[in-house]
Each structure stands twice: as structure tokens, then as C-alpha cells.
Amino acid sequence: MSLSCPECGSTNVVEDDLYSQNQRVCVDCGAIVSEGLLTTTLSDEKHSNVVPYYASTEVTKRPCPNLIKGLVRVRALCRILRLRSDMESGAVSLFERAYTHPNFIQVSLKKKELLGGCCVLFICRQNNWPLAMCTVTSLLEADPALMGTVYQDLVKALSLEGTPTPSITELLESYCYGYKLSPGEVPDVFAETPERLVQRSAALVELAADVWIVTGRHPLPILMACVYVAWQSFKPMARMKHSLHKFCQIARLPKEACEARKETPMKRVGELRDVLCKLGRELPWLRGGAVEPKNVATLVDDILKHRKSLLLKAMSSYEQEVERELYETAAFCQDDGPTCTEPASASQPPPTGQLNQSRHGSETHTRNVQTASPAEPEQSRPETSSPSRSGTNKTTNENAPPAGDVHWAKKHLFVPPCARNAKRRRVETPGPHVTGEEEISDSEIESYIRTPEEIRGYLEFQKKLTENVD
Incomplete structure (x- = not known):
């Protein structure tokens, strides 16, 4: 398309590149039809594209x-x-x-x-x-x-x-593969396939969730505790002597992951072993034998197989012991009459030596256990003696301490951490009510008046001060 001159209408327009700028000039009248741009790029000059000034001078901003x-x-x-x-x-x-x-x-x-x-x-x-x-x-x-x-x-x-x-179970599989415990990476006595480790650790995580260990806790310390206990349970006789720190060294965990939370995983290990001890003491073939945290790793397999039945049995045993103590407290108060001093067991958890060994510690059962339990809900259980003592139920109901005197967390074997470690609220005693219009007794007035001895001592002291100044 040819350009025409806007002045005379002639189409005889030529490019004049005599100066630094390219211009198109009409030959007939000499008018400038179009001027070249001040700044252009090489490609734009070749194709005669119009480039605005702000685009030609724009500089790309570099990140800091x-x-x-x-x-x-x-x-x-x-x-x-x-x-x-x-x-x-x-x-x-x-x-x-x-x-x-x-x-x-x-x-x-x-x-x-x-x-x-x-x-x-x-x-x-x-x-x-x-x-x-x-x-x-x-x-x-x-x-x-x-x-x-x-x-x-x-x-x-x-x-x-x-x-x-x-969820914590979703993190478990990827977390277990971080432990270098596969055969060939460590000696055979320490080796364990990731699949078996994940399966046993998942069962321990479910148990920890049932007894409220997982509630409100960071997942990694719980996962470390479950993996450690699961690893010990496969070959307990050879692995029980190795501590958690030694286990982290064997599994070649990063040093930062072990040192950053050294105390918290040990607490979770202690809580998990405590629960396993409570359930292990309910195994019928042990017949009340001693189950300690040091040797509970040998019973982990049996405990996990019968987990729900052992949970129900442990909670039932604990409730019976609590009811027995309430009954004994009521009978003690009835014999002593109005001067009865309530034993410490009525307001505190019963000592371990006086009760079944399964009462060591306190946490609570979960929804899974409550739904699986055929027993009556615990909120509706009367705070009376056991059914076998039906002849003394009336006495127990009349003399048992009210529900407000015994915290509900003391009546259950497994409770959340917030209930187990509940902080006591400080009771502030109100001060005397003073209005300023109270009558002042003569003895109180005399307490504000100096005695002759105090006056003499004060004058002597003032005299000594003036002498020292002079």
C-alpha cells in the first residue's frame, strides 16, 4: 500500500535516510509524511513496526x-x-x-x-x-x-x-522407609524388612490412638516410639538391651532428627510401654505374673492380637477396684460417724500397691473401645459397690462421697493427657471487707502512740545524727 502526501495528495513519496532518522518525504511539495522513531530494535527496524518509547527503554527488573x-x-x-x-x-x-x-x-x-x-x-x-x-x-x-x-x-x-x-497413619509408611534397617544394610540381628516394620508399627499406632497417647501430640515422636518398640518386639531377647539413642544410630537417622527431640520420644516410649504393661497383666496365661517395661517387648505380639478384649478387661478391672475403694471409704465413714476423715484414696488415684497392677498410670478408652464394649456406659454406672455386694448397696449409696469429690479422670484407666495432667486452679481467698467506717478500739489507738522509752530513744538518735553532721 503506497503512502500519499497529506498536503498535496501526491503519491510520489520517497525515503530520506540522509540523517540519523529515517523519514518519508513528498518529492512534489517536500512535506514530511512520516518520521522515524527515536529508539527501535533491529527487528522492528527491519519490519518497520512501531515501538512505543516506554517499551524501548524498559529494563527487566532483576530479583533481589x-x-x-x-x-x-x-x-x-x-x-x-x-x-x-x-x-x-x-x-x-x-x-x-x-x-x-x-x-x-x-x-x-x-x-x-x-x-x-x-x-x-x-x-x-x-x-x-x-x-x-x-x-x-x-x-x-x-x-x-x-x-x-x-x-x-x-x-x-x-x-x-x-x-x-x-493423619499419623498416612505418615507412617513414608517415615518407616527412612530407617536403614533392610537386610544387607545392617547386621542380621538388627535387620528388618520395611513391610513388617510398617505393619507392626501401624498396630502400635492404633493402640496408642485407642488410649489417647496420640491426642494433642506431635506425630514424629509417637512414630519414632512405635517404630522403636515394634523393632524390639520382633527379636526381643537380642534387641531389648539397646536404647532409643542406640537404635537411631543403628538405623542411621540424621543426627538433627535425634538430638532435636531426645526427651520427647523417650516420654512417648515410656507411655507406650506403660499401656502395654497394663494390657499384658491381663493376659490369662500369665496368671498375674510380673510385667515390667523392660520385658514387655516379649508380649507385644500377643497383646496386639487380643488388643480389644484386653482393653475391655483392663478397664473393667480398674472400675471394680475403684468401686471397691469407694465402698470401703463409705464403710469407714459410717463406722466413725460425723468425725470421719476421708482417706486419701477417695480424692487421689489409689496406690499401685493396694490395687491391681493394671492400674499403673491413667489414660482413657476411645470410641472404638466404647462401641465394641457390650458393657454399660461408664457415665451411667452408679458409684456403688460391685453387684456381688447387693446387701450393702444402700449403705454405700448413702455414705459414698459425692461425685464432685472424686474427679472423673480418677475413675477411668485411660484418659486424655489434658485430664491426666490437669492443672489445679488456684483458689484465692477473699480479703477482709474494709469500708473505712469501722470503729477503732482503744487498744488499737494505743498501738499507734509511742511509749516514753520510744520517745527517749528517738530523741537520742536524732541528737547523735546532728552531732555527726556538725
Whole structure:
């Protein structure tokens, strides 16, 4: 398409490249039909495309060094966790979006480093990838409390949709494969296939959930305790002598994972062994034999096979012992009359030596056990003596301490940690009610008047002060 001159209408238009700018000039009248652009690119000059000024001078903004380091850290975390490529790209884009958000611009560098781990954790939960926050925390060597705070801020700032939190059983399989206990990696006496370890550990996790050990707890210490007890139960005679720290060394766990939570897994191991002891004492072929935490690993297989029946039997035995103590307390109070002093067992859990050995510790049964139990619900059980003592039920009901004097957690064998370790509320005694209009007695007035001896002592002291000053 040929250009025409807007002045004279002539089509005799030529390009004039005499100067630095290309121009199209009308030969007939000399008018400039079009001027060249101030700045263009080489490709645009060849194709005669119009380039605006702001586009020709635009400079691509380079990311800051902290953003570059954060992106490298996010990609490294994704490759350590062996995430898919789409999950890695999603974590990277989420980190770029969160890093430029106003809520995370003025935060500390430590929080910005944790922000990358939170983005990886969110993408994993969004894709139902079994990953615990403690795992990311240990990889970043960060504080778990600060990690949780940054994660909550991320979800709130970007209005991210709620993601399903993986259950502890979903984390178990991937967690067990982190232990280097396969045949060929360790000596035969310590070797165990991951499949058997997962199966036995899953049964112990279910037992821990039934007795409220899992409630309100971090999953990784519980998983470590279950894997350790399961590993001991396969060959107890050769493995019971090895501590949890030695087990972590044998399994070649990262040093940070062992040292960061050295005390918490030991507490979970103690709680799990305590429950196994309570159930092991109910095995009929032991006939009340001694079951201690040191040798309970030999009974783990039998306990897990008959788990529900042993739970019901242990709870029933404990309830009978509590009812017996309430009956004895009521009979004691009836004999002593109004001067009765209630024994300590009525307000505290009965001593281990006086009761069945299955009462050592306290936790509660779960919904699975309650639904499987054919017995009457415990809330409807009367706080009376056993049915065999029907002749004394009336006396027990009349003299038994009221329900408010005995905490409900003391009546059950298995209770949640919040009930077992409940803090007592401090009872503040009210002070005297003073209005300022009370009458003052003569003796109180005299207590404010100095005696002659006090006056003489005061004058002598003042005299000595003045002498020292002079």
C-alpha cells in the first residue's frame, strides 16, 4: 500500500535516510509524511513496526539476592523430598507470590527462610503428600513454633484454601522407609524388612490412638516410639538391651532428627510401654505374673492380637477396684460417724500397691473401645459397690462421697493427657471487707502512740545524727 502526501495528495513519496532518522518525504511539495522513531530494535527496524518509547527503554527488573536464595532453597527442598515437577513449580510460584506480599516484606530474614519451607509444606498437603511439619523444620534447622506461626500467616495472607492434614497413619509408611534397617544394610540381628516394620508399627499406632497417647501430640515422636518398640518386639531377647539413642544410630537417622527431640520420644516410649504393661497383666496365661517395661517387648505380639478384649478387661478391672475403694471409704465413714476423715484414696488415684497392677498410670478408652464394649456406659454406672455386694448397696449409696469429690479422670484407666495432667486452679481467698467506717478500739489507738522509752530513744538518735553532721 503506497503512502500519499497529506498536503498535496501526491503519491510520489520517497525515503530520506540522509540523517540519523529515517523519514518519508513528498518529492512534489517536500512535506514530511512520516518520521522515524527515536529508539527501535533491529527487528522492528527491519519490519518497520512501531515501538512505543516506554517499551524501548524498559529494563527487566532483576530479583533481589534474598529472593534468589529463597528460590534455590525451595527447589532444593523439593528435590530432597523427591516431589514431582508440577509440585516443585507450584511451590516456586507460591513462594514468589508470598515473598512480594506486603505482609512478608518487612519481616526478618529468618522468617523469609522459613517461608520457603511453608510453601513446600502447603503444596504437599494440597496434593495429599505425606509430609509432617517437623520434617521440614528439621531440614531447615528451625524452631517448630516459629515455623507454625509463619505457616498460619502464609495461609491467612494469601487466603489459601484449607488443605487436609495427613493423619499419623498416612505418615507412617513414608517415615518407616527412612530407617536403614533392610537386610544387607545392617547386621542380621538388627535387620528388618520395611513391610513388617510398617505393619507392626501401624498396630502400635492404633493402640496408642485407642488410649489417647496420640491426642494433642506431635506425630514424629509417637512414630519414632512405635517404630522403636515394634523393632524390639520382633527379636526381643537380642534387641531389648539397646536404647532409643542406640537404635537411631543403628538405623542411621540424621543426627538433627535425634538430638532435636531426645526427651520427647523417650516420654512417648515410656507411655507406650506403660499401656502395654497394663494390657499384658491381663493376659490369662500369665496368671498375674510380673510385667515390667523392660520385658514387655516379649508380649507385644500377643497383646496386639487380643488388643480389644484386653482393653475391655483392663478397664473393667480398674472400675471394680475403684468401686471397691469407694465402698470401703463409705464403710469407714459410717463406722466413725460425723468425725470421719476421708482417706486419701477417695480424692487421689489409689496406690499401685493396694490395687491391681493394671492400674499403673491413667489414660482413657476411645470410641472404638466404647462401641465394641457390650458393657454399660461408664457415665451411667452408679458409684456403688460391685453387684456381688447387693446387701450393702444402700449403705454405700448413702455414705459414698459425692461425685464432685472424686474427679472423673480418677475413675477411668485411660484418659486424655489434658485430664491426666490437669492443672489445679488456684483458689484465692477473699480479703477482709474494709469500708473505712469501722470503729477503732482503744487498744488499737494505743498501738499507734509511742511509749516514753520510744520517745527517749528517738530523741537520742536524732541528737547523735546532728552531732555527726556538725
